[in-house]
Amino acid sequence: MAQHNAFYAQxxxxxxxxNASACGVIEACREAPEHINKVYAGRNGIIGALTEELIDVSAESDETIAALRHTPGGAFGSCRYKLKDIDTHRAQYERLIEVFRAHDIRYFFYNGGGDSADTCLKVSQLSEKMGYPLTAIHVPKTVDNDLPITDCSPGFGSVAKYIATSTLEASLDIASMCATSTKVFVLEVMGRHAGWIAAAGGLAGQGEGEPPHVIIFPEVAFDRDAVMAKVDESVRKYGYCVIVVSEGARYEDGTFLADAGNTDAFGHRQLGGVAPTLAGMVKQDLGYKYHWAVADYLQRAARHLASRTDVEQAYAVGREAVALALAGKNSMMPAIRRITQAPYQWDVISAPLSEVANQEKFMPRDFISEDGFGITPACREYLAPLIQGEDFPPFKNGLPVVAKPELKQVEKRLPEFTL
Amino acid sequence: MAQHNAFYAQxxxxxxxxNASACGVIEACREAPEHINKVYAGRNGIIGALTEELIDVSAESDETIAALRHTPGGAFGSCRYKLKDIDTHRAQYERLIEVFRAHDIRYFFYNGGGDSADTCLKVSQLSEKMGYPLTAIHVPKTVDNDLPITDCSPGFGSVAKYIATSTLEASLDIASMCATSTKVFVLEVMGRHAGWIAAAGGLAGQGEGEPPHVIIFPEVAFDRDAVMAKVDESVRKYGYCVIVVSEGARYEDGTFLADAGNTDAFGHRQLGGVAPTLAGMVKQDLGYKYHWAVADYLQRAARHLASRTDVEQAYAVGREAVALALAGKNSMMPAIRRITQAPYQWDVISAPLSEVANQEKFMPRDFISEDGFGITPACREYLAPLIQGEDFPPFKNGLPVVAKPELKQVEKRLPEFTL
Incomplete structure (x- = not known):
């Protein structure tokens, strides 16, 4: 089998x-020199392929690639750029194939969520139509945990561990202070469409009265009176109340809590997220002193507290993507399968992209407790293995060590292309 | 020497x-049974002494006490309750002595910041006047790092490590996204009066252009135009800008940024902290897409990422407090002394409370760079050792293991006392 190049983008x-998935892809490619010559990475994701800004990953040392496994963020740059409709913007797709052809790229590894699975599929279909031999594999990734078929999405387990741990730690803080000070603590977490991450906060407590006392899911219409009654009940019973709220919390009519028509004197939408909005309601309706935190990027960048299970799965899907490509499987996605629950065992299977693209996995209703403010034992059973194990990065001078790739750019061979 | 009881409060x-200091105090007391009989802890701090709600720490197992070393929060409850002026509210102080007398408490260990050092001193002075033999030792603690004499305050090093690490991790996140998405990330940190914690964010980067690009200190009057010019410059030069802002950021006239006169339709002060306020300015003045995070309790509860140096110092001052008391030193505070810088070596000395109480240590002006947006090499040299070393807690089922003390209450012997 002849040697060709591979392209990887985040x-x-x-x-x-x-980056643990990137590490898996690159290391597996390096182990197959008889098939794969160089690995190129798209600078800032798929944009790098369109603009022919390719990073020569073969110039990076084995140590740098190994260090990707414990480096958060996207080492080659990512992008929020969805390729436009293939019928109206065919030129974009054709450009990709053109760049691939110019650099002898026959393997396309695209590491992303639902949208990129769709793009990956379309690129694969077009290359076939154009008679260009490309093997396109999607490598799953999303903190939102909403990809279908795969039991969980790499990236989610680590956010879940971070949120569960932070909820536990902050709960001990407020529990110590509540006698004379803060009574309500609100932690805002990611997940605009689904409550997976908020649900993970529920892992912090198990027994009766253990925080968090209230979880607010996007799946459950926000009822201010009901929430405030529950908060008040917790403060009266336990002395304090810990709330984990999804950024996607919304009213019955779909309006987000943080966007409830509040505008400043200039008519601009009021600043601030769900946490301060909710904290303000607590103050207004119940008069309790509050604190609130918004984890934002911290939660999805917290490699220092990654779930070992998640790291291993992210790495495994990266490696499996290469194995699939080398086995001639096209338009596929490696997926995690849960084999047994206790002990938790998993392996990597594969799924056709046609079954993955444009499908979203929502949280089952029976994962949310009847009152809408907690998680059920079924949810706990699903989530618990995903946060198992630690995989601390090496530290130097008190800080995590991260990969510092050189990001050497490959010489361009084609005319400019305007996005 | 006869046996008497000890009292400890947070x-x-x-x-x-x-709790690592609590562990140090309690373990050292247990090692001196010839002098110290039982250790009682105040439920919710000094309030527990006033109301005679004493926790019998001798009922806790050695394992529970050892586990305090890796448990965040205040295991016995803390409080924000400053004893009133001794001249006008002498009854409160007399009540403390009365409770101590009723329970044969001759050692008073008070674990807190500047205010509690002052209280500790006053209690000591009054007991002397009243002829009650009490040895009062203050155990230093504050994330604000503003205690005098001690080189650093136990509690600060771990927040510093958390903020430096979080800044580093989130910076890698935004660096990956900035080509097509978020250009500015704002992290709000604690420190209403001093910029020590904000300064710690500066440890995340070292070389030219490494984030954070802008630190906003309470010590430097906020100049919106100057800040926005700096932010814009960073985005143009590096593609993005990371800002670490102290909750105490304020204008020349002392007004806090977060309280800049914004009120909602009901005339209530606008919700939200400094981070969303600053992010809103970025949007308004520069038009850049932003993300912001408010770490709040997460930063001071993050035992999972504690600085080993900090844990060791917190534990050491706890033990040393007992040693001082047993040596008959009264009205003292153990303090950290920096012996050498490289390698970092420290020991514990002691300071008279009269020199500690009502003194605040501010950040030296030469710790802030000339433009007011960064830290100097002198600051870095001071801070760097404080975040050294990791001391991960044990984990079980993916979550940190924490102490679960029984908190058995000692039988009351006195009439009720109204606060």
Whole structure:
């Protein structure tokens, strides 16, 4: 089998472990020199392929590639750039094939969520139509945990571990302070469409009265009176109340909590997220002193607290993507399969992209407790293995060590292309 | 020497390592059974002494006490309750002595910041006047790092490590996204009066252009135009800008940024902290897409990422407090002394409370760079050793293991007392 080059790109919001997948892809490619010559990475994701800004990954040392496994963020740059409709913007897709052809790229590894699975599929279909031999594999990644078929999405387990741990730690803080000070703590977490991450906060407590006392999911219409009654009940019973709220919390009519028509004097939408909005309601309705935190990027960048399970799965899907490509499987995605629950065992299977693209996996209703404010034992059973194990990065001078790739650019061979 | 009891209480905002000091105090007391009989802890701090709600620490197992070393929050409860002026509210102080007398408490260990050092001193002075033999030792603790004499305050090093690490990790996130998405990331940190914690964010980067690009200190009057010019410059030069802002950021006239006169339709002060306020300015003045995070309790509860140096110092001052008491030193505070810088070596000395109480240590002006947006090499040299070393807690089922003390209450012997 002849040697050709491979292309790898990161897409969408990055995670604590997307570089672990990159590490898996690159290391597996390096182990197959009889098939794969060089690995090129798209600078800033798929945009790098369109603009022919390719990073020569073969110039990076084995140590740098190994260090990707414990480096958060997207080492080659990612992008929020969805290729336009193939019928109206065919030129974009054709450009990709042109760049691939110019650099002898026959393997396309696209590391992202649902949108990129769709792009990956379309690129694969077009290359076939154009008679260009390309093997396109999607490498799953999303903190939102909403990819279908795969039991979980690499990236989610580490956010889940971070949120569960942070909820536990902050709960001990407020529990110590509540006698004379803060009574309500609100932690805002990611997940605009699904409550997976908020649900992970629920892992912090198990027994009766253990925080978090209230979880607010995007799946459950926000009822201010019901929430405030629950908060008040917690403060009266336990002395304090810990709330984990999804950024996607919304009213019955779909309006987001953070966008409830509040505008400043200039008519601009009011600043601030769900946490301060909710904290303000607590103050207004119940008069309790509050604190609130918004984890934002911290939660998905917290490689220092990654789930070992998640790191291993992210790395494994990267390696499996290469194995699939070398086995001639096209338009596929490696997926995690849960084999047994206790002990938790998993392996990597594969799924056709046609079954992955444009499908979203929502949280089952029976994962949310009847009152809408907690997780059920079924949810706990699903989530618990995903945060198992630690995989601390090496530290130097008190800080995590991260990969510092050279990002050497490959010489361009084609005319400029305007996005 | 006869046996008497000891009293330990936690005061003010808790930290990731205040329980490590508790562990030091309690373990050292247990090693001196010839002098110290039982250790009682104040439930919710000094309030527990006033209301005679004493926790019988001798009922806790050695394992539970050892586990305090890796448990964040305040295991016995803390409080924000400053004893009133001794001249006008002498009854409160007399009540403390009364409770101590009723329970044969001759050792008073008070674990807190500047205010509690002052209280500790006053209690000591009054007991002397009243002829009650009490040895009062203050155990230093504050994330604000503003205690005098001690080289650093136990609790600060762990927050510093958390903020430096989080800044580093989130910076890698935004660096990956900035080509097509977020250009500015704002991280709000604690420190209403001093910029020590904000300064710690500066440890994340060293070389030219490494984030954070802008640190906003309470010590430097906020100049919107100057800040926005710096942010814009960073985005143009590096593609993005990371800002670490202290919650205490303020204008020349002392007004806090977050309180800049913004009120909602009901005339309530606008919700939200400094981070969203600053992010809003970025959007308004520069038009850049932003993300912001508010770490709040997460930063001071993050025992999972504690500085080993900080844990060791917190534990050491706890033990040393007992040693001082047993040596008959009264009205003292153990303090950290920096012996050498490289390698970093420290020991514990002691300081009279009269020199500690009501003194605040501010950040030296030469720790802030000339333009006011960064830290100087002198600051870096001071801060660097404080975040050295990791001291990960044990984990079980993916979550940190924490102490679960029984908190058995000692039988009351006195009439009720109203606060």
């Amino acid at each position: 897409s969408g919001g990055v995670t604590a472990v997307i | 005061s003010g905002g808790v930290t990731a390592v205040i």
